[in-house]
Amino acid sequence: MKLDHASPLGPKPDEALTVVVVPLLGGAVLQACLAAFKDQPVKTVLVVSREAFDPPAQVRLIVAPAGSNVPERRMIGLKAATTPLVAFVEDTCVPRPDWSRALCAAFSGGDVLAAGG
Numbered sequence: 001m002k003l004d005h006a007s008p009l010g011p012k013p014d015e016a017l018t019v020v021v022v023p024l025l026g027g028a029v030l031q032a033c034l035a036a037f038k039d040q041p042v043k044t045v046l047v048v049s050r051e052a053f054d055p056p057a058q059v060r061l062i063v064a065p066a067g068s069n070v071p072e073r074r075m076i077g078l079k080a081a082t083t084p085l086v087a088f089v090e091d092t093c094v095p096r097p098d099w100s101r102a103l104c105a106a107f108s109g110g111d112v113l114a115a116g117g
Contacts, residue, residue, distance in 0.1 A: 014041040020077030021047045023091040030091040040100045048073040
């Protein structure tokens with residue numbers, strides 16, 4: 001997918017953005033993080049975890065090898081992403097409601113390679 005830089009708002013998050021969540025703490029912390037993505041306009045939320053669990057309906061779980069570290073799990077998520085934009089978060093992150101739109105807006109100029117926040 002080519003990014004539409006003609007829009008002053010940047011690419012549409014529900015078409016262009018995959019969020020890769022790498023659990024650090026799991027449990028209730030992970031559930032709070034995933035709940036915050038329920039109403040975020042993103043195409044895909046991938047959780048790359050060393051432990052299997054029953055994810056919410058809008059989340060895809062990828063079970064990583066038992067000994068994998070955080071950077072390895074991020075790469076597993078990156079390889080599974082099918083969108084031009086990929087955001088990496090840990091489960092300790094609870095994004096505000098406009099997070100995905102603001103992140104995509106950073107790419108509206110066409111000359112941005114990375115953004116954070």
